Structures are given as structure tokens and as C-alpha cells.
Amino acid sequence: MAYDFRQPYYPTSPILEPDKNPNSSSLLGGSFFTNLAQMFGLTSLLTIAGSGGSSYLVDTIKLFLLGTLVETGRRFCYWFIERFKFRYSMTARFSEGDPAYEWIILFLTEKNVWRRSRDFWVNSKTSARKWGITPGGESDVPVAVDHDSEESTDYVPIYEIPQLFYWNGYWLEIRREQGSPQYHSRTVSQSAATLYLTIYSLDMSVMKALVDEARLRYVEVSKPNVIIHSSDIRNAGPSFTWNKVKSKARRPLSSIILPQGELDSIIEDAQDFIDSEDWYMEAGIPHRRGYLLYGPPGTGKSSTIYALAGELGLEIYTISLSADYIDDSTLQTAASSMPRRSILLIEDIDCAFASREDEEDILFAPASPYVDANGVVPRRSAVTLSGLLNIIDGVDSEEGKFFIATTNYVDRLDAALIRPGRIDRKIEYRLATQEQAHALFTRFFPASRFAHTTSSEKRIDLVSLADMFSSGIPEDTFSIAELQGFLLSCKKRPLDAATGVRAWVVKELDQRREREQREETRKLKLKAAKEKRDASGGLGMGPFGNGSSYSPFGPFRNSIAPPILPIDGLNNSILQAQPLEEPAEQSKDIVTSAKVETQSSNQNSNVDRHREEVATEAY
Numbered sequence: 001m002a003y004d005f006r007q008p009y010y011p012t013s014p015i016l017e018p019d020k021n022p023n024s025s026s027l028l029g030g031s032f033f034t035n036l037a038q039m040f041g042l043t044s045l046l047t048i049a050g051s052g053g054s055s056y057l058v059d060t061i062k063l064f065l066l067g068t069l070v071e072t073g074r075r076f077c078y079w080f081i082e083r084f085k086f087r088y089s090m091t092a093r094f095s096e097g098d099p100a101y102e103w104i105i106l107f108l109t110e111k112n113v114w115r116r117s118r119d120f121w122v123n124s125k126t127s128a129r130k131w132g133i134t135p136g137g138e139s140d141v142p143v144a145v146d147h148d149s150e151e152s153t154d155y156v157p158i159y160e161i162p163q164l165f166y167w168n169g170y171w172l173e174i175r176r177e178q179g180s181p182q183y184h185s186r187t188v189s190q191s192a193a194t195l196y197l198t199i200y201s202l203d204m205s206v207m208k209a210l211v212d213e214a215r216l217r218y219v220e221v222s223k224p225n226v227i228i229h230s231s232d233i234r235n236a237g238p239s240f241t242w243n244k245v246k247s248k249a250r251r252p253l254s255s256i257i258l259p260q261g262e263l264d265s266i267i268e269d270a271q272d273f274i275d276s277e278d279w280y281m282e283a284g285i286p287h288r289r290g291y292l293l294y295g296p297p298g299t300g301k302s303s304t305i306y307a308l309a310g311e312l313g314l315e316i317y318t319i320s321l322s323a324d325y326i327d328d329s330t331l332q333t334a335a336s337s338m339p340r341r342s343i344l345l346i347e348d349i350d351c352a353f354a355s356r357e358d359e360e361d362i363l364f365a366p367a368s369p370y371v372d373a374n375g376v377v378p379r380r381s382a383v384t385l386s387g388l389l390n391i392i393d394g395v396d397s398e399e400g401k402f403f404i405a406t407t408n409y410v411d412r413l414d415a416a417l418i419r420p421g422r423i424d425r426k427i428e429y430r431l432a433t434q435e436q437a438h439a440l441f442t443r444f445f446p447a448s449r450f451a452h453t454t455s456s457e458k459r460i461d462l463v464s465l466a467d468m469f470s471s472g473i474p475e476d477t478f479s480i481a482e483l484q485g486f487l488l489s490c491k492k493r494p495l496d497a498a499t500g501v502r503a504w505v506v507k508e509l510d511q512r513r514e515r516e517q518r519e520e521t522r523k524l525k526l527k528a529a530k531e532k533r534d535a536s537g538g539l540g541m542g543p544f545g546n547g548s549s550y551s552p553f554g555p556f557r558n559s560i561a562p563p564i565l566p567i568d569g570l571n572n573s574i575l576q577a578q579p580l581e582e583p584a585e586q587s588k589d590i591v592t593s594a595k596v597e598t599q600s601s602n603q604n605s606n607v608d609r610h611r612e613e614v615a616t617e618a619y
């Protein structure tokens, strides 16, 4: 049937069907709306609309009244609840990154607050601390799933959904707000999330009791672990927070192998510092202590710090100065947002400041993108020395903290950085002695596990094997980490470890010598390139002597001074653009002379001599 568009359309719905009689009992008619209209003083309007025969207008007014009524009711309820909350409740806020936030999350998790949650993040289990639930376990009972569980997956509820729960006779409501993104010049970060805990009571002691209970529980749960706080780029910027929390199994002190008495003395010193807060106050000396652990890689610096933290129940706050989002102000915010009785750990502190060698490496490596338009090597870190000194001095921070730094290159550190008062104790770590090698072997092959069985079913004397092992290790040549690597390759075969160690030493020394030779050659090449550049008068005008920044073709195309020699690692595009016959020849000469020089170098003579001794003994 064709529809006549000239006729008005009347829908058949009872709600929208025109109702000519405002007093009728249809849904939009009747005395209810009349009364409502009277209430809002709209009776005359309704009458005019009705008498004018415009039923649409009448219905519109009725809908308006209904909507107004519903919205007013909603607002009133909201207002009433807010007033009620305001008068009869109190709200505590916990900001992510603050230790109290961790306490409360653990507390809520253990109280099964999120047991009805049906929204989860599912992650594979890592050492990062997450408070999740175990699905299918005792009726979805939430547990701290960061350790002790054989599960390999974390089910972490979405905390954003508000929850109501009952605790010690009080109703509580929990709500969490995710941080908002913040845009900085180079990065986008996220401000810290906030947790709102509302208690329907006006008694402040209830809130205090809850927070205390949460803190004590957290301390108890954390005991077998060392808690390590760090930050990732999300939270860089002005609202820096320690948003990443990891827990590591506490390392027993006995597992750290240092020369006799060294570890005990560090622990005693730290314990004494903690115990003598009053003394520091009375003497007017800032209550903080700085340690610098320095020495070759793999000698136990970090292990000592984790063992110390575990022993004294301190949490570690670690920061990397070479992270590009860390500058003086973030460092200061970070340091001042650490709680008392904690450790601020800066590993590889030398990395913040480029060494002279590094600068040369960067400057003369032809394809280096690390040089700015003026030929200057940019700083490695946005942290300045004075910024770092301020942090160590604790200008803006609370006291009662440890500052611990590690480095492999103590010579690169500025004297101001390690002066007494900033660094109270410098602890040197050396390559392994035979005594340490002996202790390591004994730790690897404890008598309780290995004394009675061997593959050949003979009783083995572990002490003799440890003697044999340690006597095969040259003093001050290998780190404990290297020895550990070797022992791991025969972790169930003490006999093989003791008899095979000499051959391993020979092989390792050979490989080391080769590496050293390669490094020596590289340095000689760089040196030659530098001399060549200096001779060409390019000094101070950038790496290519023309004052331009690096570009694959630019320096060659426009150069006033001759370009530097092509050397290993030179960008292929440069070589193709400008094949340079003569310098390439010179470069070969440099390599040859470097080899000759390296072979006769005094540096390697000790290693050579030892290698020969060991080889003779071994075979």
C-alpha cells in the first residue's frame, strides 16, 4: 500500500499515540502528569497546548517532566550518598609507587576483595611482584602469586572496578583510578595510579589499625625476599614513581664468597649505622651512609648488596643513570620519595659520564651517529655531576638511608663523588684467589650430596678435589662468575670439574689473549685515525674536519680537509661513494704493526708465561 506523505503520521505505539484527552489514563496522560505540571507551575502551558489541539506538544511537555523528575531524583540520591559519605566515612588515598600502596594491595588481596572479579590480566610469571588470584584454587582465593607457587601464570584482577567489603565490623569501599598519560618533550609517561579506600566510620584509629595490619602483613610476606623497586619510562617525568616492584629470593650470606671477614665487616658496619640513629642526631651528622663497591665484573658486588639488604630487611630502590629519561630533577624526586631504612642503589655509576676513551672511540668511529653538529660527543646521561652530588648529600631527601654505588672503573669517577662524607666506605672486589676458588668448589659440591656417590661408585674425597681444583686456578685471573660458569658445565661431576679445570684455564687464557689483541688493534687504528685528522688540521671542527655533523655522504662531498681514514666498521655507503685507495693501504699497515706490537706487548707477557706453566702442568 502506498503511503500518502501529505497525511500526518500517527504511530501505533501506546506511548506515542496522540492522546487528545489530557485526563485520560494512557501512559502519558492522567492526573499524575497534571499534578506534576502543577508542581512545576506548567499547568497553564499544558492547558494551552491541549486546547490548541497539539497533542505532540502535550506529550513533549510530559516527557520533559518525566525526564526532569528522573534526573532530579538521580542527582538527589547522588547528593545524599555523597553527604552521607562525607559525614559518616573517611577516605584514604594510596599512590602507586609509595610503599603503602603495596601494603594495601596485599591486604586487599588477602581479604579476597577481588574474589568476584571477572576481569584479569593474565601474565606469565616473572619476578615482578603482582598480587593476583589463583583461579580454581580454594574457591578463587586470592594469594600473593609472586613466589612459592608452582603455577607459571599470574591472574591479576583489574583493580579499577569498585568493591565493597567488610572488615572488623566496618564496611569499606575500594576504588582505584588509573593514572593519566602525560606528554613530555621526548616521552609519554603515565602518572601514578591512586587507590581510594573509604571506611564507613569516623574513628581515625580504625583507619590506622587497618594500615598497620597491612604493613605488618607485608613485612612478614616479604621476609624471605628482597624487594627491589625501580621505575620504567611510563613514570618518568615530574611524577616519577617507583612503579616496578620485583622480589628476589633472599640470598644467604654464606653463599657470598669473599676474602675472610670482609662480608662480616660490611654487615656489621651497616647494622651499626642503623642502630646509631640517635648518635648521628646528637652529633649533628646526617644519618646516611654511602658505600662504593668497585672491581672487575662478576666479582660479587651486586650479590653482596642483595645479601646485605636481605640480612638487614632493607628494600632496594635502584635507578640507572644512563636511562635517557633520568635527569637531575627526576633523580631528586626519586631519591626523596624513598622511605627511610632503604637503599638507593646506582649500579655502574661510571656509565653516567663518558670516559676519555669512550669519547675518542665515539669521535673517531667514522659512522658514529653519536656526534652532534659541532663534533661534540653528547653526554651519556642527562644527570649532571652536581645533580648527583646533591642526591648523595641528601639535600632534599629524608635521612636514614643507604646510598650504594657500584662500578667496574673506579678511576673514572670524579674525586668529588667519592670523597669521604659522600662515600663513607670504598670496598674493593678482586678477581678470585685460590682460597675463594676452593670455597666456591665446596659450595658447588657439598659433602652432603656428593661425598658418597660417583659415577664410578667409588667414594670420592671432596676436599682433595677442591684442592686440585683451586690449585689449577691462577690467582687474580678469573672472576668468581667465570669460575661459576665453568663449574655449572659439570655441576653434577665434581671429579670432572677438578681434573678438567687446567685445560679450561688454558683455553680461556687463549681466548682472552685473542680478544685483547683485537682490542689493541682497534685502539691503534683509532689512534692512527686521530693523528691523521689532527695532522689535517680538522681539530675542533667535528669528526670529519668540516664542521658538519655526520651524514653518510656530506663530509666527503663538502670536505675542506681530507676525510679520515676508512677503518673497520666504516659505513659501506661511504666506501662505495668515495673509494680511497691510499688510506686503505695505510690502514693495512696499521693492522700489521698493531699485531707485531701486540705480540711483543708487556701487558700480555704475564698471561703468556702463566699459560705456558699451566699447559705444561696439565699435559
Ligand SMILES: Nc1ncnc2c1ncn2[C@@H]1O[C@H](COP(=O)(O)OP(=O)(O)OP(=O)(O)O)[C@@H](O)[C@H]1O
Binding pocket: 255, 256, 257, 258, 295, 296, 297, 298, 299, 300, 301, 302, 303, 304, 406, 407, 408, 429, 480, 481, 482, 484
Ligand atoms: N664473591 C662472590 N661470591 C658468590 N658468588 C659470586 C661472587 N662473585 C660473583 N658471583 C656470582 O657471579 C654472578 C655475578 O655476580 P655479581 O652480579 O654479584 O657480580 P658483579 O661484581 O656485581 O658484576 P658486575 O660488575 O658485572 O655487575 C652471580 O651469579 C653470583 O652468584
